[in-house]
Amino acid sequence: MNQTMKPLTANTPLVEIQELRVTFTGGAKPVHAVSGVSLQLHRGEVMALIGESGSGKSVTLRALLRLHSERHTQTEGRIVVAGHDVVQMSQAALSQYRGAVASMIFQEPLLALDPVYTLEQQITESIRRHEPVSSGQARARALELFEQVRIPSPERRLQSYPHELSGGMRQRAMIALALACRPQLLLADEPTTALDATVQIQILLLLRELQQALGLGVVFVTHDIGAAVEVADRIAVMYAGRIVEEGPVRSLIREPRHPYTQALLTSRAHGAMPKGVRLATIPGAPPDLSEQIPGCSFAPRCAMVQAQCRAEQPPEFNIAGHHRVRCIDPSIKRATATPLSVLTTPQSMTLP
Amino acid sequence: MNNAPPIHHVDVGGKSPPLLRVRRLRKHFPLKGELFRPRKVVRAVDDIEFEVLKGETLGVVGESGCGKSTTARLLMQLTPADGGEFLFDGQVIGGRELPLKEFRRQAQIVFQDSFASLNPRLTVLDSISFGPQVHGVSSAEARKLAQDLLDRVGLDPVRFGGRYPHELSGGQRQRVNIARALALNPRLVVLDEAVSALDKSVEAQVLNLLQDLKQSFGLTYVFISHDLNVVRYMSDRVMVMYLGEVVEIGDSESLFANPRHPYTAALLSSIPSMDPDQRTEVPALSGDPPNPINPPPGCRFHPRCAHASAICHQAVPALTSVSLHHRVACHLHIRGSGHPQAPIG
Secondary structure (H helix, E strand, O other), rough: OOOOOOOOOOOOOOOOEEEEEEOOOOOOOOOOEEEEEEEOOOOOOOOEEEOOOOOOHHHHHOOOOOOOOOEEEEEEEEEEEEEEEOOOOOOOHHHOOOHOEEEEEOOHHHHHOOOOOHHHHHHHHHHHHHOOOOOHHHHHHHHHHHHHHOOOHHHHOOOOHHHHHHHHHHHHHHHHHOOOOOOOEEEEEEOOOOOOOOHHHHHHHHHHHHHHHHOOOOEEEOHHHHHHHHHHOOOEEEEOOEEEEEEEHHHHHOOOOOOHHHHHHHHOOOOOOOOOOOEEEOOOOOOOOOOOOOOOHHHHHOOOOHHHHHHOOOOOOEEOOOOOEEEOOOOOOOOEEEHHHHHHOHHHHHOO | OOOOOOOOOOOOOOOOOOEEEEEEHHOOOOOOOOOOOOOOEEEEEEEEEEEOOOOOOEEEEEEOOOOHHHHHHHHHHOOOOOOOEEEEEEEEEEEOOEEEHHHHHEEEOOOOOOOOOOOOOOHHHHHHHHHHHHOOOHHHHHHHHHHHHHHOOOOOOHHHOOHHHHHHHHHHHHHHHHHHHHHOHHHHHHHHOOOOOOHHHHHHHHHHHHHHHHHOOEEEEEEEOOOHHHHHHOOOEEEEEOOOOOOEEHHHHHHHHHHOOOOHHHHHOOOOOOOOOOOOOOOOOOOOOOOOOOOOOOOHHHHOOOOOOOOHHHHHOEEEEEEEEEOOOHHHHHHOOOHHHOOOO
C-alpha cells in the first residue's frame, strides 16, 4: 500500500499534531481558525473534538487530510499520521495517503457523494485507485463493505444512485466508501448531525462497532456532547481555535475542570429538570477569530476571570490521569505544569 | 423601557377553554403523477386533532417527515389545509368574528433559519416595526415599540437597531425574529425548530429568554423541536407525531417518565446517554422513518414495532385516554382492541 511507511513501535501514536496553526488568508482580514493545537491519538482510540461553531474543530480535522485550499490557507506546525508528514508531503504522496491511510466521512453525504455515479462505481473506483485489483475483486469488496455497514439488500443498493437512498442509508454508504481502502484513521465530521435521533443512535453504534472490529483510530467532530459520550474514549474541548481541555471521557464528563467545559455541560437542558428552573448560560458570544486577543479567549465570558487571564495566554496544565486543561484557576488540582512549547513559542506571545 | 406587562387580550370564552382547537386537520401534497394513473399523495398530516391550552407550552416531537412543520404552517394558515377546522379561542379563523388579518396579529411564528426569515434589505428596526405599521400603528410609534422590544430580547437598540441581518450572529438574528414576532402583541407563538440552528451556549440563552417573555407577555407556545431534552425542559404538554398522525399526547412529565406508545418509548431511548458507563447497546429502532407517500395500513408504526400483533396490521388505533391528561393511539392500551396484551374489555 505504502512503501515509505516507517516501522512504528506500539507506542508511537497514530496521529501526532504539534502546535498546529491554520490561518485563512482569503478574506479582508486573516482569520486565525486554529491557534496552536497539539493532540495525540493512539491506534484503536476514539477522540471526540467538541466545541461550538467557529471553535476550529472541523478545521483541525480537515487539516489532517490537508483539505484546505493551499492558496488561501497558511498551515504551520506538524501533523504526522502513521509516519506520514501531512504538512510537508508531495501532492502525489497526498493522494496515496488520502483514502488509504486516513479517510473522512462528512456531515452531508448527499453533497459528499457523486450524484452521477452509482455507489458501486464510486467504491470500486476508490479501491482500484489504491490497490492493484481486478474490477471483479473490487466489486466483491464493495459488496462486503455494504454488508459490513448493514445496508439491507446490498446487491441492489450498490446499483443505486445517492439520491435514491434515505439519509441513514446514505450515511452508511458513505462509511462504506470511507473504509474501502482499509484506512488506519477514520475522520468523521459531524456524521450524525443531519440525522433523526432514532437514526443517529444507529449510526453511532455502527461506528463504534466498526471501530472496534477494525481497530481504527477515529477522530470524531461533533457539537453534541451526548454523541461524543456514546462513542469516544477521549474528548477534547475546543474554544476559539485552541483545545481548552482534554481527557478521558469519564473524567472529562464527571469532573470538568475548565470553566468553559463546565458551562457547556451545565447549560444543556437534560433529563428531568424541574420546571421553571433557568438554564445556566454563558454570557456573550464566541470571539471574532480575525482579531487576536492577548489573553485567554474565554476570559470575556468567564465567570472566574482574573486580571492575569486577560494579560496572557494561560499555559496548559496536566492533571491526574492524562487529563490536561488550559486554565490558571488555582482551584484546579494540577499534577505538574507542563513546560510546553506553547509557553516559549514566540508567535503565541507576540501581539498584533 | 417600561416593564409593566402589556395589556392582555380579552379571553373570549373565559380562561378554561383551549386557545386553539384543531379538528380533523388534513394536508395531502399531490405528487407528479403518471398519465392515466391515480395521483399519489404525501399524507403529510392526516386527520389530526389536538388542543392548545391557554398559557401552556405544547411541545411537538417526531422524526423528519412526521408532519411537525406542516402542522405549524397549517396552524399559521400559511398553507391551506385540505380539511379540518380551527377554533381560535372559540372563534372560527377567517370567519366574521376573527378575520384572517386579525388572527395573524394574534398568532406569530419563528422559523429555524434566522437568516432566511429576515428581509436582507431591511434594518433590524425596520423589520420589527413593519408589522405594527401594517396594522395601523404610526411609524414613529412602531419604531419606539421596536426599540423597546429589542431591549427586551437583550439587544441594545442603539447598537443593533440600524444593522442589517448579515451583520448579526445567528443567536442575535433569532432574537430579532422573536422581537418581530412579539411586535404585534400576539397570544400564540409557534416556535418551529427556533433554537435548533444555534450553538448550545447560545441556545440556553434563547431558551431562557423565551421563558421570560412567556411570563411577561402571557404567551402560549407551540414548541416544535427534534431535540427531546429541550422539548422536555420547555413543555407543559407534549404531542408525539408519526407519519402524519398523533400517536401520543400528554402531560410532559408523565409522557417522558412513562411513555405509553412503543414509538414514544423508542424515540426517548434514542437520546444519547450522558453516562460513559451506560452507553446505549442496541438501537431502539432499526431503519429510517418510512415514507409518508404510502403509509402502512392499520397502525402506521406496526412494521417497526416490537409489540405488533395481527390487529395492528388491520385496524387504525384511535387516540384513547390512558389517564386524565394522557392519550395514546395504540392497540396495546385500548380496552378490548383484540391485541393479546391489551386490557380485556
